[in-house]
Amino acid sequence: MTKFNVIRGSITAPQGFRAAACFCDVKTLGTGKGSKKGQKRDLALIVSDVPAKAAGMFTTNQICAAPVKVCVEHLKNNTAQAVVVNSGNANACTGPQGMIDAREMAAATAQALGLAEANVMVGSTGRIGVHLPMQNIRTGIATTAEQLKSTQTAATHVAEAIMTSDTKPKQIAVEFKLSGKTVRLGGIAKGAGMIQPGMSPTGARPASAPQGLHATMLGYLTTDAKVSAANLKKFLREAVAQSFNCITVDGDMSTNDTVLLLANGIAGNSKLIAADLKIFQAALNHICLELAKMIVRDGEGITRVVTVRVTGAKSFADADAAARAVGNSALVKTSWCGGDPNWGRIIDALGYSPATVVEENVDIAYSTPGAKKKIYSLKKGRSARTSFETLCKAVEPKEFELHINLNLGKSETVLYATDLTEEYVDFNKGDITDLASLGG
Amino acid sequence: MTKFNVIRGSITAPQGFRAAACFCDVKTLGTGKGSKKGQKRDLALIVSDVPAKAAGMFTTNQICAAPVKVCVEHLKNNTAQAVVVNSGNANACTGPQGMIDAREMAAATAQALGLAEANVMVGSTGRIGVHLPMQNIRTGIATTAEQLKSTQTAATHVAEAIMTSDTKPKQIAVEFKLSGKTVRLGGIAKGAGMIQPGMSPTGARPASAPQGLHATMLGYLTTDAKVSAANLKKFLREAVAQSFNCITVDGDMSTNDTVLLLANGIAGNSKLIAADLKIFQAALNHICLELAKMIVRDGEGITRVVTVRVTGAKSFADADAAARAVGNSALVKTSWCGGDPNWGRIIDALGYSPATVVEENVDIAYSTPGAKKKIYSLKKGRSARTSFETLCKAVEPKEFELHINLNLGKSETVLYATDLTEEYVDFNKGDITDLASLGG
Numbered sequence: 001m002t003k004f005n006v007i008r009g010s011i012t013a014p015q016g017f018r019a020a021a022c023f024c025d026v027k028t029l030g031t032g033k034g035s036k037k038g039q040k041r042d043l044a045l046i047v048s049d050v051p052a053k054a055a056g057m058f059t060t061n062q063i064c065a066a067p068v069k070v071c072v073e074h075l076k077n078n079t080a081q082a083v084v085v086n087s088g089n090a091n092a093c094t095g096p097q098g099m100i101d102a103r104e105m106a107a108a109t110a111q112a113l114g115l116a117e118a119n120v121m122v123g124s125t126g127r128i129g130v131h132l133p134m135q136n137i138r139t140g141i142a143t144t145a146e147q148l149k150s151t152q153t154a155a156t157h158v159a160e161a162i163m164t165s166d167t168k169p170k171q172i173a174v175e176f177k178l179s180g181k182t183v184r185l186g187g188i189a190k191g192a193g194m195i196q197p198g199m200s201p202t203g204a205r206p207a208s209a210p211q212g213l214h215a216t217m218l219g220y221l222t223t224d225a226k227v228s229a230a231n232l233k234k235f236l237r238e239a240v241a242q243s244f245n246c247i248t249v250d251g252d253m254s255t256n257d258t259v260l261l262l263a264n265g266i267a268g269n270s271k272l273i274a275a276d277l278k279i280f281q282a283a284l285n286h287i288c289l290e291l292a293k294m295i296v297r298d299g300e301g302i303t304r305v306v307t308v309r310v311t312g313a314k315s316f317a318d319a320d321a322a323a324r325a326v327g328n329s330a331l332v333k334t335s336w337c338g339g340d341p342n343w344g345r346i347i348d349a350l351g352y353s354p355a356t357v358v359e360e361n362v363d364i365a366y367s368t369p370g371a372k373k374k375i376y377s378l379k380k381g382r383s384a385r386t387s388f389e390t391l392c393k394a395v396e397p398k399e400f401e402l403h404i405n406l407n408l409g410k411s412e413t414v415l416y417a418t419d420l421t422e423e424y425v426d427f428n429k430g431d432i433t434d435l436a437s438l439g440g
Numbered sequence: 441m442t443k444f445n446v447i448r449g450s451i452t453a454p455q456g457f458r459a460a461a462c463f464c465d466v467k468t469l470g471t472g473k474g475s476k477k478g479q480k481r482d483l484a485l486i487v488s489d490v491p492a493k494a495a496g497m498f499t500t501n502q503i504c505a506a507p508v509k510v511c512v513e514h515l516k517n518n519t520a521q522a523v524v525v526n527s528g529n530a531n532a533c534t535g536p537q538g539m540i541d542a543r544e545m546a547a548a549t550a551q552a553l554g555l556a557e558a559n560v561m562v563g564s565t566g567r568i569g570v571h572l573p574m575q576n577i578r579t580g581i582a583t584t585a586e587q588l589k590s591t592q593t594a595a596t597h598v599a600e601a602i603m604t605s606d607t608k609p610k611q612i613a614v615e616f617k618l619s620g621k622t623v624r625l626g627g628i629a630k631g632a633g634m635i636q637p638g639m640s641p642t643g644a645r646p647a648s649a650p651q652g653l654h655a656t657m658l659g660y661l662t663t664d665a666k667v668s669a670a671n672l673k674k675f676l677r678e679a680v681a682q683s684f685n686c687i688t689v690d691g692d693m694s695t696n697d698t699v700l701l702l703a704n705g706i707a708g709n710s711k712l713i714a715a716d717l718k719i720f721q722a723a724l725n726h727i728c729l730e731l732a733k734m735i736v737r738d739g740e741g742i743t744r745v746v747t748v749r750v751t752g753a754k755s756f757a758d759a760d761a762a763a764r765a766v767g768n769s770a771l772v773k774t775s776w777c778g779g780d781p782n783w784g785r786i787i788d789a790l791g792y793s794p795a796t797v798v799e800e801n802v803d804i805a806y807s808t809p810g811a812k813k814k815i816y817s818l819k820k821g822r823s824a825r826t827s828f829e830t831l832c833k834a835v836e837p838k839e840f841e842l843h844i845n846l847n848l849g850k851s852e853t854v855l856y857a858t859d860l861t862e863e864y865v866d867f868n869k870g871d872i873t874d875l876a877s878l879g880g
Contacts, residue, residue, distance in 0.1 A: 063791030063799050093787055093799065095822050128784025129823055194771055194788065250770040252785070253792035330690040330770075330860070331634055331868055338869025344568025345692070347533055348634065351503030352693035359503050359533065382535050383569055420770070422862040428771055429778025 003176055004283040007184070010171035012155040014184040014224035016049040016266040018148035021161035024140030026133060027088025027126060041161035043140035045109065046083040046220055047148055051119055052264035054080035055232040057240045058203035059257035065092035066102035067122040068258060072202055074106065074118050078229035080262050081116070083220055084109040084141060085123035087162050087190075090216065092128045092255040101132045108138055112145035123258055125164055125190065125216040158188060162218050165192035165427065170294040174283050178225055178269035178276050185280075187221040187287045191295030193428065195249035196328070197257040199240055201233060217244060219259035219291055225280065226265035231272060235284050236261045243288035247416045249299035250424070251328035259288075296416045297399075301423030304336050307369070307401040308417055314409040318355035322406065325353030327417030336419035341366070341391035343377040350404065361407035366394035374403060443616055444625075444723040450611035452595040453626040454664035456489040456706040458588035461601035464580030466573060467528025467566060481601035483580035485549065486523040486660055487588055491559055492704035494520035495672040497680045498643035499697035505532035506542035507562040508698060512642055514546065514558050518669035520702050521556070523660055524549040524581060525563035527604050527630075530656065532568045532695040541572045548578055552585035563698055565604055565630065565656040598628060602658050605632035605867065610734040614723050618665055618709035618716050625720075627661040627727045631735030633868065635689035636768070637697040639680055641673060657684060659699035659731055665720065666705035671712060675724050676701045683728035687856045689739035690864070691768035699728075736856045737839075741863030744776050747809065747841040748857055754849040758795035762846065765793030767857030776859035781806070781831035783817040790844065801847035806834035809841060820847075 012019050021044035056075050058068050067085075074080070084105050091098050106120040124132070148154070159169035173186035197217050227235070240259055261284075272280065296305050308327050313319035326332055329349040335342040343364050350357045359381040365374035375394040376384035394400060452459050461484035496515050498508050507525075514520070524545050531538050546560040564572070588594070599609035613626035637657050667675070680699055701724070712720065736745050748767050753759035766772055769789040775782040783804050790797045804818035815834040816824035834840060 061788065061791040062797045063787050090784075093784060093818075093821060095800075128788065129818075194785075252769055252771045252788060255788050255791060329692055330864070331692045334865050334868035335870065337865060340870045342870075344530075344533060345634075347503050348501065348568065348692065348695050351501040351695060357502045360535075378533075378569075381533060420865060422865045424770070425774050425777060425860060425862045425865055428774035430775065430780045430782075 003279045004174040004286065007173050007175045009152045009173040010155045010159060010186040010188050011046055011220060011222045012150045012152060013173035013186040014222050016224055016264045017222045018047050018150045019154040019158045020045050020144045020147035020149060021157040022140050022144045024136040026086050026136055041157055042088045043086045043137065043144055044158040044161035045144045045148060046158060046222065047113060048081050048262055048264040050264050050266065051079050051081045052262040053078055053227060053229045053232050054260060054262050055236040057199035057201060057236055057259045059197065059254055060200050060203060061253050061255050063093060063255045064203055065090055065124060065256040066094060066098035067091055067124045068203055068256060069099065070102040070106060070122045071258060074121060077118060079119055080121050081119040082109055082113055083121045083123060083260060085162055085218065086137060087164050088126040089124060089130055089132050090126045090128045090256050091124040091132050094129065094131055097131055101134055104134060105137060108141045112141055121260055123218055125162065125218055125256055128255060155188065162190045164190065165300050166190050166298050168298060170291055172287055172290050174287060176279055176283050178272065181267045181269040183223065183225040183267045183269060185221065185223040185283050185287055187219060187291055189217065189219040189291040189295055191217045192298060193250060193300040194252045194254045195247060195295060195299060196251045196253050197244050197247065199245055199257055199259060201237060216254040216256040217295055219244060221261040221287060223263045224267040225263050226267065226269050227263045227272065227280065231277065232261060232263055235281055238281060239284040239288040242285060243292040246414055247292050247296050248324065248327050249296065249302065249418050293416060296418055299418040300427050301421045302418040303421055304419040305399045306336055306417050308404065308415040309401060310404045310406065311412040312405040312407045312409060313411040314356050316411045316413065319411045319413040321353045322350055322355040322357065322404065323413050323415035325349045326404065327415045330420060333420035336395065337421050339392060339396050341377055341395045347378065356408060357406060358408060363405040363407065365403040367401045367403065368397055369399055369401060443719050444614040444726065447613050447615045449592045449613040450595045450599060450626040450628050451486055451660060451662045452590045452592060453613035454624040454662050456664055456704045457662045458487050458590045459594040459598045460485055460584045460587035460589060461597040462580050462584045464576040466526050466576055481597055482528045483526045483577065483584055484598040484601035485584045485588060486598060486662065487553060488521050488702055488704040490704050490706065491519050491521045492702040493518055493667060493669045493672050494700060494702050495676040497639035497641060497676055497699045499637065499694055500640050500643060501693050501695050503533065503695045504643055505530055505564060505696040506534060506538035507531055507564045508643055508696060509539065510542045510546060510562045511698060514561060517558060519559055520561050521559040522549055522553055523561045523563060523700060525602055525658065526577060527602050528566040529564060529570055529572050530566045530568045530696050531564040531572050534569065534571050537571055541574055544574060545577060548581045552581055561700055563658055565602065565658055565696055568695060595628065602630045604630065605740050606630050606738050608738060610731055612727055612730050614727060616719055616723050618712065621707045621709040623663065623665040623707040623709060625663040625723050625727055627659060627731055629657065629659040629731040629735055631657045632738060633690060633740040634692045634694045635687060635735060635739060636691045636693050637684050637687065639685055639697055639699060641677060656694035656696040657735055659684060661701040661727060663703045664707040665703050666707065666709050667703045667712065667720065671717065672701060672703055675721055678721060679724040679728040682725060683732040686854055687732050687736050688764065688767045689736065689742065689858050733856060736858055739858045740867050741861045742858040743861055744859040745839045746776055746857050748844065748855040749841060750844045750846065751852040752846040752848055753851040754796050756851045756853065759851045759853040761793045762790050762795040762797065762844065763853050763855035765789040767855045770860060773860035776835065777861050779832060779836055781817055781835045787818065796848060797846060798848060803845040803847065805843040807841045807843065808837055809839055814843060
């Protein structure tokens with residue numbers, strides 16, 4: 001089925017991409033607070049040797065950060081050659097100065113690399129409402145631009161530089177053939193908290209706002225395939241819909257969520273035919289889903305990952321609403337933390353979701369990833385009389401699948417969710433003595 | 441303005457109401473587990489000397505417990521004379537047997553007291569999906585029916601008997617004059633977890649499901665005023681809309697939320713004139729709001745109560761959606777727990793809410809309850825440059841007000857919300873060794 005192979009590496013696996021990252025102290029401005037390792041990288045560049053076709057998906061949060069606005073603007077020509085991104089500061093809610101700063105990040109990168117400013121994409125992640133320390137950013141860009149390499153080490157440095165509360169870098173790459181040419185597709189991502197992305201190509205919300213579409217997640221994808229701008233947009237939209245837009249850690253959609261895909265065409269494949277379109281989409285879907293799952297598995301303080309599979313919904317909107325009600329319910333999430341197979345809380349959340357739900361129709365079951373056998377807790381709204389011990393075992397693994405069949409229609413969806421732990425609360429209640437030193 | 445006085449007592453303060461409660465071991469069936477005090481009361485009766493006009497408001501959760509269905513049915517004649525309620529078991533998701541059991545609770549109460557079965561209201565709160573131990577319930581009803589008293593002690597016993605994770609009973613009463621007659625209005629309530637009620641008179645959801653309307657909360661209200669059934673319904677609907685339907689602890693709407701108001705007419709006032717309608721509504725609003733606030737203040741594990749006041753919204757639906765997005769955001773709630781005046785998380789939640797929000801228009805400020813002075817953290821989408829220390833002081837009190845002005849219209853709302861603490865997670869992740877002994 002799948003005609004691609006997972007290979008080592010990420011954004012520098014495809015031909016013609018270079019990367020570098022440095023520490024320029026964006027977050028703590030020399031105080032050293034907040035950085036556990038002292039010199040954690042916080043500014044990165046990803047650069048293509050030639051202008052690449054590019055597509056993006058952006059947060060649909062109405063409060064949208066300056067770097068996102070600059071990306072949407074710069075993507076109008078469907079072309080990008082470089083991405084500059086910092087962690088430690090989101091450059092969100094920073095007003096006109098925030099826009100000036102985001103544009104200056106692009107301009108400084110364009111100047112350092114001799115590129116067109118409109119071909120530079122900008123990303124930021126971190127605290128909201130604080131102006132970027134532009135002197136540090138300028139120095140960081142100049143330093144990083146001189147260190148660009150096509151090595152995997154360089155890619156890892158970038159994957160580390162975009163981390164905020166993430167505990168590990170997230171990377172993947174695949175290889176496949178298009179018209180006889182070997183093509184590669186790689187990606188990196190970050191997440192951890194404020195994670196329930198709902199992205200669209202322009203950041204604009206659908207006329208009817210999707211229910212529950214709510215860390216900053218950043219994803220940067222590169223390929224040396226030759227793909228038209230129109231196909232690239234379509235590929236990315238579908239891939240994001242079944243991956244990054246299907247995850248939740250805490251139900252909070254960020255102001256900065258961004259996924260970018262750059263295709264520089266250096267592999268030299270011919271124009272894509274129908275079979276090629278399928279294989280490219282499958283490869284991209286795989287990359288995006290694996291990165292999305294890495295984000296969920298590294299969610300703040302989490303101890304369990306639950307794949308919520310809703311089937312039998314009257315509509316996709318119903319399936320999505322049902323899955324998000326369950327995956328974001330404080331009571332369901334705390335029961336997952338405790339290893340309690342509490343189906344009462346699950347059906348309660350289904351019942352208050354906007355989805356149409358009929359008690360007498362609802363089936364709830366568990367399985368381990370990859371296994372076919374389902375352990376039912378509820379059949380047609382009634383206890384399946386499975387022993388409590390058996391149900392406890394079903395929800396004990398670090399990862400399990402929750403199957404909810406509403407038995408009302410044919411629509412379905414999948415949501416990758418997490419438990420809610422004391423560690424999440426402890427981490428996010430923060431330490432105001434640390435924050436005070438940063439000026440809020 | 442207000443022409444009522446708060447007096448001592450609750451449901452037995454009005455003339456002609458008696459109450460009693462007993463321990464019949466509904467929750468642990470003799471295992472003694474789960475009950476901290478061994479013999480915690482878990483079954484209660486509230487009885488009027490004469491048939492009373494009655495109105496109710498019920499959960500709009502599509503998964504609706506049997507006692508709620510029985511109440512809706514029994515309220516068709518707008519008359520009630522007794523309420524029978526148990527804690528420790530919700531009798532929710534219990535199928536046809538659950539309906540049989542709920543009806544038997546009404547029938548046994550009617551028989552013990554010599555009333556019409558249709559005039560008995562039923563309530564249950566506790567674990568979902570477990571059948572009621574009917575032998576215990578029958579014994580409990582028979583015992584309790586012989587102990588009915590019009591004392592405040594009896595009312596307190598009932599307020600205690602309906603508690604689940606509540607740490608204290610919740611009671612209030614007021615006294616006022618209607619056509620020269622002294623009239624009293626009293627109430628009790630319980631809450632603690634699975635708290636974000638959204639109730640309607642029949643439990644039916646509005647055609648367009650209210651955004652975010654989501655422990656079981658129970659509220660029982662009594663008055664000796666003479667009020668028509670039509671007025672009673674109108675009074676209760678308005679009172680609940682500005683109280684119980686405006687609170688959230690964890691954003692989870694229960695299967696059992698119920699508020700009942702019984703008016704037995706014993707005070708002997710004449711038909712209500714316009715001025716009387718106003719005073720009754722004001723008194724009922726006060727009772728409901730005070731009970732609702734008691735629920736929030738006793739929310740599971742909470743350390744702070746935040747009154748979220750949204751103004752300047754384009755519509756009431758927008759104001760409500762904005763307030764609920766903020767009041768239910770895991771990141772906002774954990775920042776409240778930590779005493780962190782993080783406006784970035786607040787504006788982020790506003791931005792992903794279904795409400796229309798324009799970054800450049802948003803004001804965010806704090807005040808202490810009752811004080812007029814507002815401390816601004818954000819003005820027109822920009823930092824108000826208030827010192828971090830000053831903002832920290834504003835969010836330090838156990839109770840504070842958060843003012844959000846969207847500056848887009850004239851609609852407004854208030855939501856009484858809480859922080860999210862490690863204690864909440866610890867309590868709700870539960871102890872599966874305890875649960876196993878209860879058969880799940």
